[in-house]
Amino acid sequence: MTLVLSDWLITRADAEPHRGWGVRVLDGVVDAVGPHEDLKTAYPDDEVHDASGHIVMPGFVNAHVHLYGTLAHGIPVDSAPDGFWSFLDDYWWPKVEDALDVAMIEAATDYVCAEMLRSGTTTFYDILEAPNSLPEALLAQKEVVESRGLRGILSFEATERAGPEIAELGLAENVALIQACRDSVLVSGLMCFHTTFTCSEDYIRRAFGLAGDLGVLTHAHCNEGIHEGQWCEEHLGRRTLEFYDEIGVAGPGFLASQCVQLSEREQEILGSSGMRVAHMPLANCEVGGGIAPVPELLARGVRMGLGSDGYINDFFAVMRGAFLLHKARLLDPGAMPAATVLAMATQGGAEALGLERVGSLEIGWSADLQVIDGNFPTPLTEHNLAEQIVLWRNHTHVRDVMVTGDWRVKNGEVLGADLDAMAARTRLQAERLWSRS
Numbered sequence: 352m353t354l355v356l357s358d359w360l361i362t363r364a365d366a367e368p369h370r371g372w373g374v375r376v377l378d379g380v381v382d383a384v385g386p387h388e389d390l391k392t393a394y395p396d397d398e399v400h401d402a403s404g405h406i407v408m409p410g411f412v413n414a415h416v417h418l419y420g421t422l423a424h425g426i427p428v429d430s431a432p433d434g435f436w437s438f439l440d441d442y443w444w445p446k447v448e449d450a451l452d453v454a455m456i457e458a459a460t461d462y463v464c465a466e467m468l469r470s471g472t473t474t475f476y477d478i479l480e481a482p483n484s485l486p487e488a489l490l491a492q493k494e495v496v497e498s499r500g501l502r503g504i505l506s507f508e509a510t511e512r513a514g515p516e517i518a519e520l521g522l523a524e525n526v527a528l529i530q531a532c533r534d535s536v537l538v539s540g541l542m543c544f545h546t547t548f549t550c551s552e553d554y555i556r557r558a559f560g561l562a563g564d565l566g567v568l569t570h571a572h573c574n575e576g577i578h579e580g581q582w583c584e585e586h587l588g589r590r591t592l593e594f595y596d597e598i599g600v601a602g603p604g605f606l607a608s609q610c611v612q613l614s615e616r617e618q619e620i621l622g623s624s625g626m627r628v629a630h631m632p633l634a635n636c637e638v639g640g641g642i643a644p645v646p647e648l649l650a651r652g653v654r655m656g657l658g659s660d661g662y663i664n665d666f667f668a669v670m671r672g673a674f675l676l677h678k679a680r681l682l683d684p685g686a687m688p689a690a691t692v693l694a695m696a697t698q699g700g701a702e703a704l705g706l707e708r709v710g711s712l713e714i715g716w717s718a719d720l721q722v723i724d725g726n727f728p729t730p731l732t733e734h735n736l737a738e739q740i741v742l743w744r745n746h747t748h749v750r751d752v753m754v755t756g757d758w759r760v761k762n763g764e765v766l767g768a769d770l771d772a773m774a775a776r777t778r779l780q781a782e783r784l785w786s787r788s
């Protein structure tokens with residue numbers, strides 16, 4: 352039993368924070384929240400984790416990451432891709448995804464898991480696309496995530512782009528992982544396919560059918576730039592989400608990432624169907640995809656999380672992207688309140704991923720929390736706390752991180768992780784990857 356006693360406690364990102372409150376953790380879940388004195392009186396024998404001078408809030412939920420993406424940071428390219436299609440076809444597929452093997456994936460998974468913990472992330476959803484690492488790449492990742500001790504949802508981005516054999520292996524990889532995780536506390540799986548332009552209607556239907564049988568969500572990338580919507584208009588006679596709607600898969604079982612370039616009708620479909628969305632503000636900039644209509648989708652009641660896309664994984668930077676981009680696009684400084692961003696970064700991500708009792712520090716919810724330095728040059732108040740965190744903190748301000756009641760970061764150190772050695776191991780694997788292209 353542990354009492355974590357902080358200056359400020361955020362139980363839910365969309366509720367008022369509590370000054371002078373703490374949280375009691377028992378058996379991996381939040382057992383009580385309240386003022387320090389009440390908790391100390393009620394539980395005099397509990398161990399006290401002193402978080403004075405600090406803010407305690409839910410750990411971040413990174414709703415979309417490619418752990419292997421780290422291996423491509425800084426990879427030499429002959430010339431910059433001149434569009435989204437060229438980004439995939441000339442660069443990302445041949446030089447990165449097709450060249451990945453299990454040793455590379457394991458090293459990147461371990462390093463990025465530690466890096467994410469270090470920046471307050473306690474849950475993530477990973478999408479692996481590495482056709483030449485099949486089968487069993489996901490099982491290898493599962494071992495690494497479990498040993499690092501954070502909550503991971505893993506998936507393989509099944510696709511028909513690399514031929515029928517790889518297409519079958521991709522779907523089977525997800526099924527095998529989902530079944531292997533039935534008893535795992537930390538790791539679970541989702542069904543996942545790539546996009547409309549790499550998967551046929553039959554194949555997409557099969558993915559949803561398998562997910563339905565297994566009781567999991569199905570994930571796909573959707574309209575990351577202008578390319579997919581145009582491709583669908585040209586080849587399928589309607590836009591991406593209209594196609595999904597017409598074949599009957601648009602619904603609460605569908606997690607669509609990106610959703611950047613959407614027609615009015617596609618926004619309507621997202622809102623009315625109950626689909627879930629992950630938003631990647633910084634990665635959308637990187638690939639020249641555009642800026643997703645996030646305030647519009649939130650207004651339609653879409654469940655949305657934030658993701659790093661394996662690009663910049665410091666979640667404070669991701670939040671700043673979400674906080675600032677939409678104001679600029681809509682010419683409206685009120686378009687994206689900090690509390691909304693903080694909610695997408697925590698409980699919104701958990702809802703988008705279909706996780707229960709994750710993403711908020713209410714009684715009975717998983718004790719996934721972070722302790723953030725509360726020493727700011729201006730006073731903290733109930734009304735500015737979210738903005739202070741979103742704008743003026745980064746991973747170096749995260750002192751401690753707990754996942755399901757276990758400390759994984761203390762005093763800024765990821766427990767049991769030699770980050771320098773892990774970076775060196777990852778660098779070696781990145782050199783192997785780069786030498787293949």
Ligand SMILES: [Zn+2]
Nearest residue numbers: 415417572660
């Ligand atoms: Zn992605």
